Amino acid sequence: MEPSSPEVAAAPALPAESGLHARVLEHLGTAICGGELAPGSVLNIDELVDRYAVSRSVVREVLRVLASIGFIEARRRVGVMIRPASAWNVFDPQVIRWRLASAGRMAQLRSITELRTAVEPHAAYLAASRIGRDEASDLVGLAAKMWAAGEAGDEERFLHLDIEFHRRVLLASGNEMFVRLQELVAEVLTGRHKHHLMPHHPHEQALQMHADVAQAIQRRDGERARQAMVQLMEQAFDEMKSLWEQTAPPDRSKAE
Amino acid sequence: MEPSSPEVAAAPALPAESGLHARVLEHLGTAICGGELAPGSVLNIDELVDRYAVSRSVVREVLRVLASIGFIEARRRVGVMIRPASAWNVFDPQVIRWRLASAGRMAQLRSITELRTAVEPHAAYLAASRIGRDEASDLVGLAAKMWAAGEAGDEERFLHLDIEFHRRVLLASGNEMFVRLQELVAEVLTGRHKHHLMPHHPHEQALQMHADVAQAIQRRDGERARQAMVQLMEQAFDEMKSLWEQTAPPDRSKAE
DNA sequence: TTCCACTCAAAGATCATATCATTTGCATCA
């Protein structure tokens, strides 16, 4: 496999979070997401205190957080039980980060891409009726810059502009839940980039579609904005498909 | 066999959670969501220890959870600062529960409804290609029961069947993130019901559309399933619209 | 005056220990 690039360029937030709490949380979270701690297995506090050589306070605080994420469940006289993935808060940014760093990476990318495919078109639609005049201008400007970066073959710059573009559309949707998906989109795009799934010169089509989305939003044509974004998503989805077609099965887990 | 809703109705979970942790968490979470603790204001641990008459252990554990949700940020020498809503994990079930119970109730219902509008059609589309034979049969059966309950004017039963129907579609989508939205859908439908937004005899149209969705999924016609679900969402959205048109503005907050 | 280095104290972070409360396994007894 690939040499597992450590912390990408400007990875979000926590490569080496200081503090015992963050350290233990990170380790346990990773272990659970990675399946090293299988669902059903049981830990107990004293054991963790020993293993990590930290105090009870630290361990308990970490466990509370893990419990709130749905990773564990503490029961008296039994211990701390690892819960199945179906109980996890899969929208928690931390969980997504851990999953993206685990073996389930592809499955996670797939899920997020599907979510994008569903949400972004509607976000574009909503943005068309809610965006402000200046924001709309900026969006069109961004699309133009993407065109320039694409023509110039400046991958790095294109990636950042791409992320920014989608971020602004979600922001302009006026729905705080959509806005929160912005980080996920950034993760997917970055992931796609890292895996060299982007042609050095982005498809002419894609560039045009970004421009179409921006223009439609500015003209307040929600339906057209949605359509353009749908096409964009279809193309993005196809590009990603090659990634997991060879690694992860379509995830027909009967989780519940 | 019967869809035999196991604990379909057992949705809510924590009215009077026992334990100091849950009690304090609930109170603080509600206060922050409700705006009683304004963003930017500062607390400190000892103060909370006094206010709730619990030990520091309890307070600290609660604060860690609140921090992981993005509600607060603890800084040495300063205290515990309440963070703005833009930092919240708006997908956390707890947060949604708190917001639904707060003054922002309508805004929350609106956000979720918009999210549904975006996600459910795509979920139906995916379900068409991923659902199992038996699950598909059950789905069609559910739609049929909805028809019966609708004709009979049994609102209560209709509500439960409706929730179960959407739950199954999301489940069949095979995307664990979509599955997680199931609880949100249940909340919205229940909320709509409580506010008497459902005609005593559900629209003939709606009944037909549920049947269409189910059938399209069973026939593995993803595009048709999506279309039918879109119509369903449009109608649901229109019904909800009257709710917030009088209470909450379109939320053009420039949060970031 | 302006600015930088230094000091000090406030508040969270961590640790260690003790006690309380609940659950479960198991032995006891009818």
Added chain:
DNA sequence: TGATGCAAATGATATGATCTTTGAGTGGAA
């Protein structure tokens, strides 16, 4: 056989002490 009750295990809570970080004030140098 089955109900009953005891006791150990384990998390939950309480408490006091110490460590670490950092904002704010202080004073001297440019």
